[in-house]
Amino acid sequence: MPLFEELDCQNSPIGEISLRRRRIPAFGERYIYEVKLGDEFLMSSMFVAAEEALSSLGLAALEGGNLDVVVGGLGLGYTAVEALKDKRVNELLVVDFLETVIGWHKHELVPLGKILNSDSRNRYIHGSFFDLAVAPHTGFDPNQEGRRFDAILLDIDHSPTEFLDQSNAGFYTTENLGLMAQQLKPKGVFAMWSQNPPEPAFEALLKTVFSRIESHLVSFYNPFQNNQARNTVYVCHV
Incomplete structure (x- = not known):
């Protein structure tokens, strides 16, 4: 078993994106998968607790069954797979701007x-989450204009103030969050991951659109730094 392999590397509209896997003998024989954009690390399978919590916390805030859910940002698939563990989910649309990332999963x-492909409730949508979010008359589902969802779960930018691509910054306004909220059903939920602790300015912004918000700290062990790291999951109710 090699210690390092680059599985794919392609140009994308936002730069060169690569998929790698490595083994670190100190952490056992398992492979660690990593996604990089240029020289920047986007995600590692070493740290997925908060990505999974985005789904578990977001969906736990919902009542009832037959849930229709959107995940913005495919990554390594952890948020999507965690959502599908909830048997109440009727259909999951996973939106990603990068066709390359969807191809890695397909x-x-x-x-x-393999898990996502074998679950008939899962559907990949190639497109810009941020463009689709602010177009409620067409919406996220290309097969059903104006469709509304029980939950929209977002994991794309590093935080509400640190963007994967600078063009995403315009999404974080009362107007655009409100357009996205129009695509939620009554009592629906918007949840979002951030690598940073709760940001009061962003919480105040969310309160201009949503009736109630909760900011959850998710802790996980970082073996490289030998400490507990913390991410945030914001859960917002219409």
């Missing part, structure tokens, strides 16, 4: 691709 270059 062709099962990443471990969770």
Whole structure:
């Protein structure tokens, strides 16, 4: 078993994106999968607790069944797979701007691709989450204009103030969050991951659109720094 492999590397509209896997003998024989954009690390399978919590916390805030859910940002698939563990989910739309990332899952270059491909409730949507979010008359589902959802779960930017691409910054306004909220059903939920502690300015912004918000700290062990790291999951109710 090699210690390092680059599985794919392609140009994308926002820069060169690559998928790698490595083994670190101190952490055992398992492979660690990593996604990089240029020289920037986007995600590692070493740290997925908060991505999973985005789904578990977001969906736990919902009542009833037959849930229709949107996940913005595919990554390595952990948020999507965690959502599908909830048996109440009727259909999951996973929106990603990068066709390359969707291809990694469809062709099962990443471990969770097989799980997503084998679940008939899952559907990949190639498109810009941020463009679709602010167009409620057409919306996220290309097969059903104006469709509304029980939950929209977002994990794309590093935080509400640190963006994967600078063009995403315009999404974080009362007007655009309000357009996205129009795509939620009554009592629906918007949840979002951030790598940073809760940001009071962003919480205040969310309160201009949503009736109630909760900011959850998610802790996990970082073996590289030998400490507990913390991310945030914001859960917002219409």
